[in-house]
Every structure is written in structure tokens, then in C-alpha cells.
Amino acid sequence: MGNQQIVQKLWNLCNVLRDDGITYHQYVTELTYLLFLKMMKETNNEESIPEGYRWDSLTNLHGLELKTHYQKLLIDLGNETNDILKQIYTNAQTNIDEPKNLEKIVRSIDELDWYSAKEEGLGDLYEGLLEKNASETKSGAGQYFTPRILIDIIVKLINPQPGERCNDPAAGTFGFMIAADRHVREHTDDYFELGEKEAEFQKYKAFTGVELVRDTHRLALMNAMLHDIQGEIILGDTLSDVGKSLKNYDVIMTNPPFGTKQGGERPTRDDLTFTSTNKQLNFLQHIYRALKPDGKSRAAVVLPDNVLFESGIGAKIREDLMDKCNLHTILRLPTGIFYAQGIKTNVLFFTRGTTDKSNTKDVWVYDLRTNMPSFGKRSQLTNKHFDVFVEAYKAENRANVNIERFNVFTREEINKNANSLDIGLISDESLSVYENISDPIDSAEEAIEKLEQAVALLYEVVSDLNGAVNRTSNRNPIGKNHRVVAQTTEVGSNG
Incomplete structure (x- = not known):
């Protein structure tokens, strides 16, 4: 049984819990509590877990006795001094009411083909489970999960290197940093080409993040641990005082949460030059300020269209971005690739300058939205859709690239249009008398x-x-x- 089959089998168990009123996201969190114990056993790492609370303590009990023991286990592990146990289980509580349902899930997990799972990688298995959760629109978890294809393309182009400090200030389930770790491993023979200190830096210091939502923070910790990454993942809000210490990074890759700050509030930290109720604008300002001002540090940020054209504070933040950084590329993404239909997004690629003025001369915009398929469950986004963009992005002389979708705008042209970056979309051939007729499927x-x-x-x-x-x-x-x-x-x- 391969990982995909295991993921599907684990996912199907959710149907057992429907009568308990458990949501998909609650189910994945519940699975995390159980899978952590099982995976610690499978990898011979149970020494940090009190003996009475290890995996076998669950398989040896039945019915109400099992449920009572499991409830106590969650509370006591959350009070452990061991850091990873404390973070995974702090405030943990079960949503499973029926003892027979808990027993069925424990038995089913215990009977899975864990030899095959270890061969393919426990981290990959867990990521598959997170991806499955995100793809189920009724789970609502897509807000925490950037499509894997997009993450891989961004990491490939940003190209993190050994020794660089990488960060995601809106970490979600830690997908960007896990992909960055995988990228560096692939180029260093799984770190064997690095010295002992360099390899230790990659494991403990290179990849960090911040996540606001406690349950999602648990998923991020589990994901990182199963990929052998032990960099700090802070539970907190980057737009609060927590974010003030996040500085001097070589690489930032992130997909900040969409929407306005709850209640129309502004960020609580006092070190931002401009503040807005628009969370993405505040995140954008944090990101370019958090890069090391050395002319080499770089970022890629997924942002909705409104960040490109919002006036007032939005225009000032874009101007500040183009002063402090070289905003060299904007990728206009197709619609339908995120959980919310109709959300229009972009990726901004920029490099921090050594000075704070006039770093952006030209902005190249690639339109991957107009005249593209309508992506969704039936039409999946693939690597091939990005091939031409990657070629254009990497071109030594972009002026020689003759692609209709790839156009350049000078800083002067952008300034004349009130610093709006809502640019670069080509003529839409689909506009016709049939444009408002939806696909019935x-x-x-x-x-x-x-x-x-x-x-x-x-x-x-x-x-x-x-x-x-x-x-x-x-x-x-x-x-x-x-x-x-x-x-x-x-x-x-x-x-």
C-alpha cells in the first residue's frame, strides 16, 4: 500500500465521525494527535513520551476505558516539559464523543502498512493528508494551503541556498519552508556535501515561520518534524509585536491570509511606517522590511489583486516597496487555483536593495490569467502551465524575450498611474456573447x-x-x- 492509498484510507475514516459532528479540519487535527504517537513508535523515537502514554497504551484498551485514557493523555502531554510534546498537545482536546469511533480509528491506524509508508517517507504521507484536507472545499482548510505546484515553482525561482535564513511569516502548514528544505537537499546530496556545522544550521536554523492559528500551528510542527526540520515555528501574529524581531532574512516566501484585520483594526506593532486595515498590505510592508539590505536577499509573495491597486496607504506602501526593493517580476496567476472561487491572485518577486531609494527601474509582468483554462477539480494546474513563464523569468536579457504574455513597465509609467501595479493583462479573447454562459458541470x-x-x-x-x-x-x-x-x-x- 503506497502513501496515496494510505492517505485515502485515513481520509475515509472521517466518515466514521460524521455522527459526532466533527468537521474535516477537526478530524485532521485529531489525526495529528494520534499519528504523532504512532509515528514516534515507527521511527523508534518514543523515549521522549512518558511510557504510559505511548502508542501501545491506546491499542491495549477498549471502549470507555480507551476514551478516558485518551482524554487524560491529551491533557498530560500538553503539560510535559518536552518542547515538541508541549506544542503539539497544548490545549488539545478530543472532539470524538463515541468510544467505538475512537477505537475504530486507533485500530485502523495501527493496521496500516507502515513499512511502505516509511519507505516513501512519513513526511510525504502527512503532506498528502494536508493536501487532501485543503482540496475538500467543505473543510475550509484551503486558506492554509498554497497549491503544491505553485510552491515548487516559486522555490525553484527563488533558489534558496545552504546557509541562508529562510522565513514564512504566515506559515500555514509550513509548505514553503518544507519545499525550500527539499530544494537545498536535492542540490547538496541530502546535506552530505555540507560540513557538520552547515548541515546542523540547515536542520535547526535555516527554516522558520510564524503561524497565528493554534490548530494550524500544530499541523505545521508535525509537518516540519516529519521532514526532519527543527527550525522555530512561532505561534503568534506577525502583525503584532511578535513580528518586530523578525529581521535580516535572506529569503522570504509566503502566502499571507486574505481579508481585512478583524473588526477593521490596524496592526498592533508600532514599527511599521504605514498601517492599514488591509492585512496583505501590512504583511507586504513587513516582508520587504524583514529582508537583509544587502542587494541579494529576496522574496516571493502571493497577494490578491487589491494589493496592486488600492489607493491611499496602498499606493504609499507600493511606492516604498519599489524604493527599497527591485520589484522585478509580477506573475498574474489564473483564477480557480485557490479554495475560494473567483479569488484573483499574483506573485510579487523582489530583491532588497542596499539603499532605500530608486531600486526598481522596470517591472516585468507575466499574464498567466487571461485566455487560460478555468482551473478546478476537473482541470488541474500543472508544471507545464508554468514552463514558458519560468523560461522568460530566467532569460539573461528579458528584452529579447518575445512573448505576448510578458511585458515590461518602467517606474516612470507606474508613477504616472498613481503607483498602481494592476498592469500587464493582455486582450481577453473569451469576451463574446457567450462570456456569461457557465460550464454546466x-x-x-x-x-x-x-x-x-x-x-x-x-x-x-x-x-x-x-x-x-x-x-x-x-x-x-x-x-x-x-x-x-x-x-x-x-x-x-x-x-
């Missing part, structure tokens, strides 16, 4: 996804109501055995 799939999202939300409400009923049952004997029940009708061949 895509429309049907979108409708199904919305219905599934609604059902998932209802399950969460039912779970909360059940919790409320259980909490008040001791005070209300009449309702002690009452339970809120959700009834859903599946639309099938019988209507």
Missing part, C-alpha cells in the same frame, strides 16, 4: 460544494448544541437523556 459542482459547506456548518451547530445539552443535563434531570439529532437527506438516484 462547473456550476453543478459549485452548487454541490455550497450545499456541503452548509451541511458541515449544521454539523458544527449540532455539535455545539449537544455540548450545551450535556453540560446542563446534571442540572436538568428531565432532559438528561435528551440529545439534539441532526437529520440530513442525501440526494441520490431516488431523489
Whole structure:
């Protein structure tokens, strides 16, 4: 059984938990608690785990006794002094109500082909599980997961080197840094070409990040550990005082969260020259300020279209970016590659200058959006879609590149247009009388996804109501055995 089959088998177990009202994202977090213990056993690293809480302590128990032990295990491991245990299990709690469901998951994990999984790589198995979660739109986890194809292209072009400090200030599940580690390993014979100190730096210092959401932070820690990366992953908000110490990086690659700061608030840190309620603009300012001002440090940032044209503070931040950095390339990404349909995004590539003025002379824009397929479940983004862009990006003399999608704009032209970077899109050939007619299959799939999202939300409400009923049952004997029940009708061949 290969990793893909194992991932599918683990994913199918989620169906067991639907009656417990557990969401997909909660399920992956629950799996992380269990898989950590199982993988520590499989890799002979159980010495850091108290003996009574190791994997076999779960397989030897049944029913209510298993559930009681598991609940205590989560609490006690969260209070351990061992750093990785503490971070994985702090505030951990199970969402599984039925002991039989917990037992089924434990038994199923124990019966998997772990020899094959280790052969293919436990890190790859876990990444496959995270990718599966992100691809299920009803899970909502796509906001934490940048498409693997896009990450790999960005890492290839940024080309992190041994000895460089790399950071992701909005780390999600740590995908950018894991890909960067893989890239350096591939070019150094898995670090064997490096000296002992250099290899140690790569493992402990080279790749770091910050993640705001606790459950996602757990996933990032697990992902890093399974890829043998032990760089610091901070649980916190880059736009708070936490971000003030994040400086002098050689490489930053990231996909900051979309949207405005909750409640229209501005960042709480006081060291940013410009502040906005737009989180992406604040992240962008943090990123170019956090690069080492040596003329070599570089960044690639995924940002939505509004960052390119927002006026006021947005225009000032773009001007500051082009002064402090050489913003040499913008890649206009196609739609449909992120979890939210219709989100229009771009990748900004820039290098920090040695001075703070006039570093951007020209901006080259590659349009990978106009006249492109509509990407989604049926039409997947592949490496081939980026081949021409990569060739143009790497050209020694871009002026000699004759590609309709690749155009250059001078800083003077950009200045005249109020520093707007919403540029470079070519003529859209699809504009016709048929432009508003949607693909019926895509429309049907979108409708199904919305219905599934609604059902998932209802399950969460039912779970909360059940919790409320259980909490008040001791005070209300009449309702002690009452339970809120959700009834859903599946639309099938019988209507």
C-alpha cells in the first residue's frame, strides 16, 4: 500500500465521525494527535513520551476505558516539559464523543502498512493528508494551503541556498519552508556535501515561520518534524509585536491570509511606517522590511489583486516597496487555483536593495490569467502551465524575450498611474456573447460544494448544541437523556 492509498484510507475514516459532528479540519487535527504517537513508535523515537502514554497504551484498551485514557493523555502531554510534546498537545482536546469511533480509528491506524509508508517517507504521507484536507472545499482548510505546484515553482525561482535564513511569516502548514528544505537537499546530496556545522544550521536554523492559528500551528510542527526540520515555528501574529524581531532574512516566501484585520483594526506593532486595515498590505510592508539590505536577499509573495491597486496607504506602501526593493517580476496567476472561487491572485518577486531609494527601474509582468483554462477539480494546474513563464523569468536579457504574455513597465509609467501595479493583462479573447454562459458541470459542482459547506456548518451547530445539552443535563434531570439529532437527506438516484 503506497502513501496515496494510505492517505485515502485515513481520509475515509472521517466518515466514521460524521455522527459526532466533527468537521474535516477537526478530524485532521485529531489525526495529528494520534499519528504523532504512532509515528514516534515507527521511527523508534518514543523515549521522549512518558511510557504510559505511548502508542501501545491506546491499542491495549477498549471502549470507555480507551476514551478516558485518551482524554487524560491529551491533557498530560500538553503539560510535559518536552518542547515538541508541549506544542503539539497544548490545549488539545478530543472532539470524538463515541468510544467505538475512537477505537475504530486507533485500530485502523495501527493496521496500516507502515513499512511502505516509511519507505516513501512519513513526511510525504502527512503532506498528502494536508493536501487532501485543503482540496475538500467543505473543510475550509484551503486558506492554509498554497497549491503544491505553485510552491515548487516559486522555490525553484527563488533558489534558496545552504546557509541562508529562510522565513514564512504566515506559515500555514509550513509548505514553503518544507519545499525550500527539499530544494537545498536535492542540490547538496541530502546535506552530505555540507560540513557538520552547515548541515546542523540547515536542520535547526535555516527554516522558520510564524503561524497565528493554534490548530494550524500544530499541523505545521508535525509537518516540519516529519521532514526532519527543527527550525522555530512561532505561534503568534506577525502583525503584532511578535513580528518586530523578525529581521535580516535572506529569503522570504509566503502566502499571507486574505481579508481585512478583524473588526477593521490596524496592526498592533508600532514599527511599521504605514498601517492599514488591509492585512496583505501590512504583511507586504513587513516582508520587504524583514529582508537583509544587502542587494541579494529576496522574496516571493502571493497577494490578491487589491494589493496592486488600492489607493491611499496602498499606493504609499507600493511606492516604498519599489524604493527599497527591485520589484522585478509580477506573475498574474489564473483564477480557480485557490479554495475560494473567483479569488484573483499574483506573485510579487523582489530583491532588497542596499539603499532605500530608486531600486526598481522596470517591472516585468507575466499574464498567466487571461485566455487560460478555468482551473478546478476537473482541470488541474500543472508544471507545464508554468514552463514558458519560468523560461522568460530566467532569460539573461528579458528584452529579447518575445512573448505576448510578458511585458515590461518602467517606474516612470507606474508613477504616472498613481503607483498602481494592476498592469500587464493582455486582450481577453473569451469576451463574446457567450462570456456569461457557465460550464454546466462547473456550476453543478459549485452548487454541490455550497450545499456541503452548509451541511458541515449544521454539523458544527449540532455539535455545539449537544455540548450545551450535556453540560446542563446534571442540572436538568428531565432532559438528561435528551440529545439534539441532526437529520440530513442525501440526494441520490431516488431523489
